[in-house]
Amino acid sequence: MTQPQLSFSGDPTGPAYEGWREQFCRKVMGTDFVPIGDGPVHRTITPAILPRLRLSASYGTPMSFVSMGTNDELVVVMSPNSDLSGTMGRRPLNVAAGDLTIGDPSIRGARVSQMAYGNFQTALLPRKALLRACPNAEDLIAQPIPGTRPITSMFLRYYDLAHTHSDKLAPAELDAVSQHLFDLAVLMIGARGDAAEEARMRGLAAARFETLKFDILARLDSPGLSLTGLSAAHRISPRTIQLLFEQAGITYSGFVLEQRLLRAERLLRNPAMRTRKIIEIAQLAGFHDVSYFHRAFRRRFGQTPDDVRKLSGEAG
Numbered sequence: 497m498t499q500p501q502l503s504f505s506g507d508p509t510g511p512a513y514e515g516w517r518e519q520f521c522r523k524v525m526g527t528d529f530v531p532i533g534d535g536p537v538h539r540t541i542t543p544a545i546l547p548r549l550r551l552s553a554s555y556g557t558p559m560s561f562v563s564m565g566t567n568d569e570l571v572v573v574m575s576p577n578s579d580l581s582g583t584m585g586r587r588p589l590n591v592a593a594g595d596l597t598i599g600d601p602s603i604r605g606a607r608v609s610q611m612a613y614g615n616f617q618t619a620l621l622p623r624k625a626l627l628r629a630c631p632n633a634e635d636l637i638a639q640p641i642p643g644t645r646p647i648t649s650m651f652l653r654y655y656d657l658a659h660t661h662s663d664k665l666a667p668a669e670l671d672a673v674s675q676h677l678f679d680l681a682v683l684m685i686g687a688r689g690d691a692a693e694e695a696r697m698r699g700l701a702a703a704r705f706e707t708l709k710f711d712i713l714a715r716l717d718s719p720g721l722s723l724t725g726l727s728a729a730h731r732i733s734p735r736t737i738q739l740l741f742e743q744a745g746i747t748y749s750g751f752v753l754e755q756r757l758l759r760a761e762r763l764l765r766n767p768a769m770r771t772r773k774i775i776e777i778a779q780l781a782g783f784h785d786v787s788y789f790h791r792a793f794r795r796r797f798g799q800t801p802d803d804v805r806k807l808s809g810e811a812g
Contacts, residue, residue, distance in 0.1 A: 506537065560608070
């Protein structure tokens, strides 16, 4: 079976574009892609299929996305660097860059236009499940959801994590990530009563913990990585961060140390890093006290960094 072409770059008036528009946009996505302005069209699309929802991140030239009316899900729509405009039936849609909105793809002709070159992201959510948790969700269609709200920021961070790593997760992990992202969506939209409490208990803490770990891993080599800095970036107290790690059976400082040691060990075994000095490896892993690095490394692996490098070279 031939896989559909996900992305396109070129002339929007030729047969290649019309073929992509018909075979992928209309038939697979259930959406017509209409270029805005003159000149070549560029659109790179990366979908991610999760158990409870479908994500699609794309990047490119200004474009209108027009629903074919064949999809009964509700969709969270966002662009970090472009204003969005359009209509949802009789409702006008005007959303500033960085804010979000809810779209209804069951409305044939519903339109969302990305007005500037940049990102366009969507999360398709099951309508019935969403309305059970957020009975007013359909009232918010085409209304802006401020991107500056803490819960919205949390949803966006977790969206990026889920989209980036979904293809690397085991089925049980993928199911959990999908549930957490759905829980964040219903909290952001406005869950009520027991549904809100359930989403907070199940999804918010887990999503916070995953985004904290992601940020730590991204900044392992930074001397500025600190509990205070993470607290300010995530708008939660240092004690809350410590509790999240303790509930997972590890301390914050223990997690950071373990991840730095694991990174150092991987670097020492990497043939491409054999010309780098041990002190450089230590710094790349986030250690700025070399004596402490040697002591901690030997306690963790039962070997010195030099031993690991030599044994790795002999094995190669």
